[in-house]
Amino acid sequence: MTALAIAVFVVAYVLIASDRINKTLVALSGAAIVVAIGVVGSDEVFYSRDTGIDWDVIFLLFGMMIIVSVLRQTGVFEYIAIWAAKRANGSPLRIMILLVLVTAVASALLDNVTTVLLIAPVTLLVCDRLAINAAPFLIAEVFASNIGGASTLVGDPPNIIIASRAALTFNDFLVHMMPIVVIVMVVFVAMLPRVFRGSFDVDPERVADVMALEEREAIRDPGLLIKCGVVLVLVFTAFIAHGVLHIEPSIVALLGAGVLIVISRLERSDYLSGVEWETLLFFVGLFIMVGALVKTGVVDQLARAATEATGGNALLTVMLILGVSAPVSGIIDNIPYVATMAPIVSELAAGIPDPAQSQALWWALALGADFGGNLTAVGASANVVMLGIARRTDNPISFWDFTRKGAVVTAVSIALSAVYLWVRYFVFA
């Protein structure tokens, strides 16, 4: 039984990593097999916190997807991006820096794939006006979205999974992840001229074309924008006030989504347009397969093996998690990676007496998985989506071009993370 569960799991992961078959199909098929052969039953799948579908994650994603669907209808994102490009006075480097910052901030509030889908068309527009190749800008924005998304609980799906498993709050992420993300972003922006050398030559006459863009026209429904703004502020306030209100983020997101649906009066197709049913089902399948591994005790064994390898040394464990997470989640999608590692890290963390250092294990996992997503063109969903957009619009990004630059960015961000984790949780303990 255990061997079968492991076999299903491994095969599923290989298929997901190879990207040959639709990954939702693979995850659900794997789940169907472990359920059909009786490794887990309906109680374990639907009602167990340890082995079942993590409903908090599913509904937080669902709620935020609806909120984003409504927000997209307002055009505010396009407004901000074009306004930023105009502020750069047509200098391509400054435009890249500003768009990268817009992307990073947006990515902290919304999920990375949505951010990429929002920033890509307006980037293509600006580059088209300037008659320069958009590919470097798109690549830089993907990097920024993976980095920026690491700073909040809702910014990146791995964080949502970790938060649920480790009972970490929105504020925990702000306090522990935001500082290192800010540091990495500053360094990343400083690196832009070197990483994307040669991408910034522009004919000065084209600058007027960018300055002539009318960003106000992007906002077609100011009333809706105000409603969205109010609801978003309330939602994030509720995230932050979790300690006082005791309402879980998933519930907050669902409530926010519900309010927006009612007050926006949008058509169902509009407010559901951003809900990625396939992604949600992918998570369901993944949770069931990982749950089967937990039930059969495989996770326990792996955790014990890891503890033996590190001798229970907290610093070594933290660095090991960081060092393994980055390359692995750079190659296989960071979501399945984190879904699998979460129960293992949970066991490891339980064995570390100092609470701050025990928590550092989770930050190491989050940083490794989030930043590691930049390593290759398939390391994160945002990367895949962006490459798809680029391919369709005559600005193709080659796998190796992305990976070459991604390797540099990932190495720098992981190095900074290692120093941060060491200094914050071990030197100044």
Next chain:
Amino acid sequence: MHAEEIAEDFPVVTIDSNALDAARMLAEHRLPGIVVTDSSGKPYAVLPASQVVRFIVPQYVQDDPALAGVLNESMADRAAEKLGRKTVRDVLPEHLVNVPAAHADDTIIEVAALMARLRSPLIAVMKDGKLHGVITASRLLAAALKH
């Protein structure tokens, strides 16, 4: 009446022909759409005029309609400039419905139902696996109202 009796000859463009020429043909003859054939002459797509209009809409505006108003008037006026360098294949919409084709012996109702379901103002008529002609909505109505 059968489809083959109502069908007319219709200007066609091949998929590798110049997109600007195709758009120009539609504009000059005020056609309700164009028929695109592959290099062997087999119908590849039937595009209503509203889809041919897409040729001049940049891809990023098609992906993000909020950007449509952002381009100022002079940019909008020059929208068709890039078309000259593209072929029809380059600008065909991604989600192409299978060629809405009626059979030569279909009745007026069958053709009308097909047209209505696909919301297409023109339908290709196939006979013996080859393009026999095209029926436009106005021609179909004229035939139907004659009785």
